[in-house]
Amino acid sequence: MELTKAFYSPREMAAMVGVHPSTVMAWIHSGRxxxxxxxxxxxxxxxxxxxxxxxxxxxxxxxxxxxxxEEVDPHMLDDDSEWIIG
Amino acid sequence: MRLRDDHAxxxxxxxxxxxxxxxxxxxxxxxxxxxxxxxxxxxxxxxRHPLAELGRxxxxxxxxxxxxxxxxxxxxxxxxxxxxxxxxxxxxHPLPGGPAVHHLHCRPPVGRPSVSRFRAYEVxxxxxxxxxxxxxxxxxxxxCTGLRPLRPAGD
Numbered sequence: 710m711e712l713t714k715a716f717y718s719p720r721e722m723a724a725m726v727g728v729h730p731s732t733v734m735a736w737i738h739s740g741r742x743x744x745x746x747x748x749x750x751x752x753x754x755x756x757x758x759x760x761x762x763x764x765x766x767x768x769x770x771x772x773x774x775x776x777x778x779e780e781v782d783p784h785m786l787d788d789d790s791e792w793i794i795g
Numbered sequence: 796m797r798l799r800d801d802h803a804x805x806x807x808x809x810x811x812x813x814x815x816x817x818x819x820x821x822x823x824x825x826x827x828x829x830x831x832x833x834x835x836x837x838x839x840x841x842x843r844h845p846l847a848e849l850g851r852x853x854x855x856x857x858x859x860x861x862x863x864x865x866x867x868x869x870x871x872x873x874x875x876x877x878x879x880x881x882x883x884x885x886x887x888h889p890l891p892g893g894p895a896v897h898h899l900h901c902r903p904p905v906g907r908p909s910v911s912r913f914r915a916y917e918v919x920x921x922x923x924x925x926x927x928x929x930x931x932x933x934x935x936x937x938x939c940t941g942l943r944p945l946r947p948a949g950d
Contacts, residue, residue: 715842715849716932743817745925745932753932756842758817769844771812771821779826779834 712760716753719744725763796867796919798858801828804865808835814921815839815852818928831860837920841931850931851875854920857888869895872920874927874937880904881937883927885918901939913942 714721719737723730734752736742743758761768798804808823815821819841826834839852853873858865869888876882884900890912899915902908918926930937 713846715846743814745928747929747933755818755932756846757819757844760844761817767844769820771816771823774822774824775827776824777827777829779824 712756712763715756716745717756717759719752719754722754722759725759797861797864798866799864801863801865804828804858811837811854811920815924818852819843819848819850833858833860833865849876849878850927851877852924852927854924856920870920872918872923872927873900874930876904876931876937878934879936883930883937885915885923886912887917896945898945899942901937901942903939904936908939910944912945913939914945 717725719733720730722742723733726733733742733754737744737752737754742754742762744752744754746752757768798807808825812821812823815837819839820843822838824834824836824838826832835856835858837852837854839854840848841850841852842848851874853871853875855871856867857869859868871884871886871888873882873884881904882900882902885897886900887895887897889895890898897915897917899913900908900911901913
Protein backbone atom coordinates (compact mmCIF):
# COMPACT_ATOMS: atom_id res chain seq x y z
CA MET A 710 0.00 0.00 0.00
CA GLU A 711 1.41 3.34 -1.05
CA LEU A 712 0.47 6.33 1.05
CA THR A 713 0.99 9.27 -1.25
CA LYS A 714 -1.27 11.93 0.27
CA ALA A 715 -0.36 14.34 3.04
CA PHE A 716 -3.78 13.88 4.67
CA TYR A 717 -6.62 11.39 4.49
CA SER A 718 -10.31 11.76 5.30
CA PRO A 719 -11.91 9.32 7.77
CA ARG A 720 -13.78 7.79 4.84
CA GLU A 721 -10.53 7.17 2.93
CA MET A 722 -8.95 5.69 6.04
CA ALA A 723 -11.95 3.42 6.53
CA ALA A 724 -11.68 2.15 2.96
CA MET A 725 -7.95 1.41 3.39
CA VAL A 726 -8.44 -0.46 6.63
CA GLY A 727 -11.68 -2.17 5.63
CA VAL A 728 -13.88 -0.84 8.40
CA HIS A 729 -16.94 1.40 8.55
CA PRO A 730 -16.21 5.16 8.69
CA SER A 731 -17.93 5.31 12.08
CA THR A 732 -15.22 2.99 13.41
CA VAL A 733 -12.54 5.43 12.26
CA MET A 734 -14.46 8.26 13.91
CA ALA A 735 -14.57 6.22 17.12
CA TRP A 736 -10.78 5.80 16.91
CA ILE A 737 -10.42 9.55 16.46
CA HIS A 738 -12.71 10.43 19.36
CA SER A 739 -11.02 7.93 21.67
CA GLY A 740 -7.57 9.32 20.84
CA ARG A 741 -6.38 6.10 19.22
CA UNK A 742 -6.00 7.86 15.88
CA UNK A 743 -4.72 11.40 15.40
CA UNK A 744 -6.92 13.67 13.31
CA UNK A 745 -7.01 17.41 12.84
CA UNK A 746 -10.47 18.90 13.19
CA UNK A 747 -11.08 21.45 10.44
CA UNK A 748 -14.75 22.00 11.21
CA UNK A 749 -17.58 20.32 13.09
CA UNK A 750 -17.79 17.50 10.55
CA UNK A 751 -14.46 17.62 8.75
CA UNK A 752 -11.36 15.79 9.95
CA UNK A 753 -8.02 15.21 8.30
CA UNK A 754 -5.75 12.34 9.32
CA UNK A 755 -2.02 13.09 8.81
CA UNK A 756 -0.01 10.71 6.62
CA UNK A 757 2.29 9.82 9.53
CA UNK A 758 -0.66 8.78 11.73
CA UNK A 759 -1.90 6.51 8.94
CA UNK A 760 1.58 5.03 8.45
CA UNK A 761 1.95 4.42 12.19
CA UNK A 762 -1.31 2.48 12.22
CA UNK A 763 -0.99 0.55 8.96
CA UNK A 764 2.77 0.09 8.54
CA UNK A 765 4.54 1.20 11.73
CA UNK A 766 7.84 -0.27 10.54
CA UNK A 767 7.96 2.47 7.88
CA UNK A 768 7.49 5.37 10.30
CA UNK A 769 10.57 7.35 11.23
CA UNK A 770 10.95 7.39 15.02
CA UNK A 771 11.54 10.70 16.83
CA UNK A 772 15.17 11.82 17.12
CA UNK A 773 16.41 13.00 20.52
CA UNK A 774 19.52 15.13 20.89
CA UNK A 775 21.04 16.36 24.14
CA UNK A 776 23.09 19.52 23.69
CA UNK A 777 24.43 20.54 27.11
CA UNK A 778 26.92 22.99 25.59
CA GLU A 779 24.45 24.81 23.36
CA GLU A 780 24.05 28.50 24.09
CA VAL A 781 20.58 29.40 25.35
CA ASP A 782 19.26 32.31 23.33
CA PRO A 783 15.82 33.68 24.24
CA HIS A 784 15.76 35.67 21.00
CA MET A 785 16.07 32.55 18.87
CA LEU A 786 14.16 32.75 15.62
CA ASP A 787 12.84 36.24 16.24
CA ASP A 788 14.55 37.27 13.04
CA ASP A 789 12.58 36.28 9.96
CA SER A 790 15.70 35.78 7.87
CA GLU A 791 16.41 32.25 9.09
CA TRP A 792 13.10 31.13 7.68
CA ILE A 793 13.59 32.34 4.13
CA ILE A 794 14.24 29.16 2.17
CA GLY A 795 16.36 29.55 -0.91
CA MET B 796 4.07 27.98 33.42
CA ARG B 797 5.95 26.05 36.08
CA LEU B 798 6.88 22.37 35.99
CA ARG B 799 7.25 21.08 39.52
CA ASP B 800 10.28 18.81 39.01
CA ASP B 801 12.51 17.08 36.45
CA HIS B 802 10.03 14.24 36.09
CA ALA B 803 7.21 16.60 35.17
CA UNK B 804 9.56 18.27 32.71
CA UNK B 805 10.36 14.95 31.01
CA UNK B 806 6.69 13.96 31.00
CA UNK B 807 5.73 17.17 29.23
CA UNK B 808 8.48 16.62 26.64
CA UNK B 809 7.23 13.08 26.01
CA UNK B 810 3.62 14.27 25.64
CA UNK B 811 4.60 16.91 23.10
CA UNK B 812 6.76 14.49 21.11
CA UNK B 813 3.90 11.95 21.07
CA UNK B 814 1.51 14.53 19.63
CA UNK B 815 3.95 15.91 17.05
CA UNK B 816 5.08 12.42 15.99
CA UNK B 817 1.63 11.73 14.54
CA UNK B 818 1.98 14.73 12.24
CA UNK B 819 5.42 14.07 10.73
CA UNK B 820 9.09 13.51 11.54
CA UNK B 821 10.21 14.93 14.88
CA UNK B 822 13.51 16.05 16.33
CA UNK B 823 13.87 17.10 19.96
CA UNK B 824 16.96 18.94 21.17
CA UNK B 825 17.46 19.65 24.87
CA UNK B 826 20.35 21.35 26.63
CA UNK B 827 19.62 19.18 29.68
CA UNK B 828 19.08 19.73 33.38
CA UNK B 829 22.65 20.44 34.50
CA UNK B 830 22.58 24.21 33.94
CA UNK B 831 20.18 26.67 35.62
CA UNK B 832 18.91 27.75 32.21
CA UNK B 833 17.57 25.16 29.82
CA UNK B 834 16.50 25.33 26.18
CA UNK B 835 14.30 22.77 24.47
CA UNK B 836 13.57 22.74 20.76
CA UNK B 837 11.00 20.59 18.97
CA UNK B 838 11.23 20.42 15.18
CA UNK B 839 8.57 18.82 13.04
CA UNK B 840 8.84 18.25 9.29
CA UNK B 841 5.49 17.32 7.74
CA UNK B 842 4.31 15.16 6.19
CA ARG B 843 7.71 13.60 5.16
CA HIS B 844 8.58 10.00 4.29
CA PRO B 845 7.96 9.25 1.51
CA LEU B 846 6.52 12.67 0.69
CA ALA B 847 8.21 16.04 0.37
CA GLU B 848 8.27 18.41 3.32
CA LEU B 849 5.40 20.86 2.95
CA GLY B 850 5.36 22.37 6.40
CA ARG B 851 7.97 22.97 9.08
CA UNK B 852 7.12 23.57 12.71
CA UNK B 853 9.81 24.74 15.11
CA UNK B 854 9.03 25.24 18.76
CA UNK B 855 11.65 26.58 21.15
CA UNK B 856 11.29 27.11 24.88
CA UNK B 857 13.66 28.47 27.53
CA UNK B 858 13.28 27.54 31.19
CA UNK B 859 14.96 28.70 34.40
CA UNK B 860 15.61 26.39 37.33
CA UNK B 861 13.27 27.23 40.23
CA UNK B 862 13.97 25.01 43.22
CA UNK B 863 13.24 21.47 42.11
CA UNK B 864 11.20 22.67 39.15
CA UNK B 865 11.45 24.71 35.98
CA UNK B 866 9.76 27.99 35.02
CA UNK B 867 9.11 28.88 31.39
CA UNK B 868 10.72 32.25 30.66
CA UNK B 869 10.38 32.56 26.88
CA UNK B 870 9.14 30.73 23.82
CA UNK B 871 9.20 30.84 20.04
CA UNK B 872 6.54 28.77 18.26
CA UNK B 873 7.00 28.98 14.48
CA UNK B 874 5.17 27.54 11.49
CA UNK B 875 6.64 27.80 8.01
CA UNK B 876 4.40 26.99 5.04
CA UNK B 877 6.78 25.53 2.44
CA UNK B 878 4.03 24.89 -0.08
CA UNK B 879 2.73 28.44 -0.45
CA UNK B 880 5.44 30.35 1.40
CA UNK B 881 4.82 32.39 4.51
CA UNK B 882 5.46 32.21 8.22
CA UNK B 883 3.29 32.45 11.32
CA UNK B 884 4.87 32.54 14.77
CA UNK B 885 3.82 33.12 18.37
CA UNK B 886 6.70 34.47 20.44
CA UNK B 887 7.28 35.52 24.03
CA HIS B 888 10.72 36.86 24.83
CA PRO B 889 12.45 40.13 25.71
CA LEU B 890 12.49 42.68 22.94
CA PRO B 891 15.52 44.94 22.46
CA GLY B 892 15.69 47.30 25.43
CA GLY B 893 12.52 46.00 27.02
CA PRO B 894 10.81 43.19 28.90
CA ALA B 895 9.42 39.95 27.50
CA VAL B 896 6.37 40.59 25.34
CA HIS B 897 3.90 38.23 23.71
CA HIS B 898 3.87 38.95 19.99
CA LEU B 899 3.16 37.43 16.61
CA HIS B 900 5.21 37.30 13.44
CA CYS B 901 3.27 36.92 10.24
CA ARG B 902 4.73 36.85 6.74
CA PRO B 903 2.26 36.23 3.92
CA PRO B 904 3.12 34.04 0.88
CA VAL B 905 3.61 37.13 -1.25
CA GLY B 906 5.22 40.39 -0.18
CA ARG B 907 6.39 41.48 3.23
CA PRO B 908 4.35 42.35 6.32
CA SER B 909 3.79 46.02 7.13
CA VAL B 910 5.48 45.57 10.52
CA SER B 911 7.74 42.85 11.92
CA ARG B 912 5.70 42.17 15.05
CA PHE B 913 1.97 42.03 15.74
CA ARG B 914 -0.01 41.90 18.96
CA ALA B 915 -0.62 38.46 20.38
CA TYR B 916 -1.76 36.68 23.50
CA GLU B 917 -0.10 33.95 25.55
CA VAL B 918 -0.37 30.50 24.02
CA UNK B 919 0.66 27.00 25.07
CA UNK B 920 2.88 25.01 22.70
CA UNK B 921 0.22 22.42 21.87
CA UNK B 922 -2.42 25.14 21.53
CA UNK B 923 -0.21 26.92 18.98
CA UNK B 924 0.49 23.63 17.23
CA UNK B 925 -3.21 22.82 16.83
CA UNK B 926 -3.78 26.21 15.23
CA UNK B 927 -0.81 25.75 12.88
CA UNK B 928 -1.80 22.14 12.10
CA UNK B 929 -5.34 23.20 11.20
CA UNK B 930 -3.99 25.83 8.86
CA UNK B 931 -1.55 23.33 7.32
CA UNK B 932 -4.15 20.55 6.94
CA UNK B 933 -6.68 22.90 5.37
CA UNK B 934 -4.18 23.91 2.68
CA UNK B 935 -4.99 27.54 3.41
CA UNK B 936 -2.14 30.01 2.84
CA UNK B 937 -1.09 32.18 5.75
CA UNK B 938 -3.13 35.38 5.85
CA CYS B 939 -1.90 38.36 7.85
CA THR B 940 -4.82 40.67 7.22
CA GLY B 941 -6.53 42.11 10.28
CA LEU B 942 -3.56 41.75 12.59
CA ARG B 943 -2.70 44.72 14.79
CA PRO B 944 0.86 46.00 15.05
CA LEU B 945 2.60 45.57 18.37
CA ARG B 946 2.49 48.83 20.30
CA PRO B 947 5.88 50.23 21.25
CA ALA B 948 6.74 50.07 24.97
CA GLY B 949 5.08 52.88 26.93
CA ASP B 950 2.42 53.48 24.30
